[in-house]
Amino acid sequence: MDNLQLIVKKYNIAIVGATGVVGETMLSILEERNFPVNNLILLASERSSGKEYWFRGQRSTVKTLNENSFKDINIALFSAGAMISKQYADIAVSEGCTVIDNSSAFRMDSDVPLVIPEINPEALSNHNGIIANPNCTTIVTLMALNAINKYSKIKKIIASSYQAVSGAGQDGINELIDQNKAIVIGQDPQIKYFSHQIANNLIPKIDRMDENGFTAEEMKMVNETRKIFNDENIRISATCVRVPVKTAHSVAVTIETENKIPIDNVREMIKNAEGVELLDDPLNNIYPMPLLAEGKDSCLVGRIREDLVFENGISLWVSGDQLRKGAALNTIQIAEKMIEMGVI
């Protein structure tokens, strides 16, 4: 494929789960980034079909997802949960479509690349039609650690997450808003979606329990990090906690690297790294916060300091928009990178 073709080629795109909050974010990011879209097809369950969205000045009506949805589609962006991905991804691939899947369905499959384009784009060169988008907390954390890991291998990671309600979709966002409203007007907050009240509270369990006492969300951090950093020996432990914050995840991270890195060098690396922004002047109250990260493409990194426990230890704090870099943006960046690499 020569450069001229790269410039002019446009793609037929399907968004599966178009009416979800990640699907809607995908739609606006495709427009923002001027993605080379030829036809755009919005797909959802029957319940949501008929809903209309605007894309580049044209109205687009959501259609019901079915087995014939992928004819003539080049790239399908899936964000409708693992069950839908398992049911429809293979059908899409059999139609010649490339699937970029935001669910957990295929992430740990050995023949499915799990990719953050700034970190391991090379994994895209060998795929069987399905590419997996990592979990949001993994993405935000690894975006902060990537430059460090390239400079000196990370051996250990201990992470505590502060995860926004948007990780549970629009239902999660609505629940926080509704509960805050109820509290302000003196009513009892209703619990519909989360296991417990989330307004003025914290829920230290996300996703189901694994047998080892960690949650599935925490084990995603462990397993996905190993796959993305391509290092089975890295030791990782996480505590994942839902907090009453809207759309940005934050993570307190402590790591041990193979070699000692002076803290000023770490700051310099973060400053120069792609997809992250250094916000590290705590004396002047400048540090990453969810409210600053919301709506931003970059993950914000700060509170960088020499750790007091590990030998070659670094502690830091990162905030990143869960809907954008944690989900929709990374999915679309994967598609962009694949086009650039000519593997789509």
Next chain:
Amino acid sequence: MDNLQLIVKKYNIAIVGATGVVGETMLSILEERNFPVNNLILLASERSSGKEYWFRGQRSTVKTLNENSFKDINIALFSAGAMISKQYADIAVSEGCTVIDNSSAFRMDSDVPLVIPEINPEALSNHNGIIANPNCTTIVTLMALNAINKYSKIKKIIASSYQAVSGAGQDGINELIDQNKAIVIGQDPQIKYFSHQIANNLIPKIDRMDENGFTAEEMKMVNETRKIFNDENIRISATCVRVPVKTAHSVAVTIETENKIPIDNVREMIKNAEGVELLDDPLNNIYPMPLLAEGKDSCLVGRIREDLVFENGISLWVSGDQLRKGAALNTIQIAEKMIEMGVI
């Protein structure tokens, strides 16, 4: 002192900072626990003097704190900030009064015991009139770790805190309530007390910055833990974060112990330990949460699991009421323990 005297002796008590949220909590805890109070004197700045409180059915009027406030007082509970403690504690002691100080003023002084009664009551036997109450986050964390540390020495602690706004006093609580209200009615939340908006947000900096890149709040965890556990070699690292929660602090803690302890034994220890409550059935969505810890005397401990990074590692999650065990309750428990030990 024989048992009969122990039973009948009552004490003249002063609360310094009586109109603050910790001071008010002290007042209600003295009543709840039927503390042997003879006279009760409520002290505050001139601005707050004249305010009235009920104590055991009697009205008590707040007086202005001055150099003559401590005549005939046996025990003074200070909770009016480090500056007031530095100014008045010695005066109180010179009047023969025992000072139990909730501020950071004297915590690291070598001749001042820093005490959590369930952990190191023996430190109370040798004092010069001033006893320090530890920082709230330290108390909540060490309450979860005490039984483990007694069984097998803890060598390393990595902690991430999720701290309630009450840690910043009534101003902090009001700020969260006011900001949530503003958001619900569609106004801009006003920032008066914290450095940034706290509603729907996280602030990863509490107290001033230390030179090593940690905050003073984080270094309190480091230094106070060493003093309370009486172990200068324990390695501790913390990230302290303000979260939009009212009065209970939570902490995600990962530790390494000298010897391996089976997780079931850890659960059994916590279950049998004084001042903590085991809430550890995540499969059934039972785990500590701030909303469950608010108003409780016990710190709640759960999510106990074998850690994936440290050799003999344990990860757990604890929530404790910052105003009660984190401040007012522990201060009064120190007084009770000193009476029991006959050192007051």
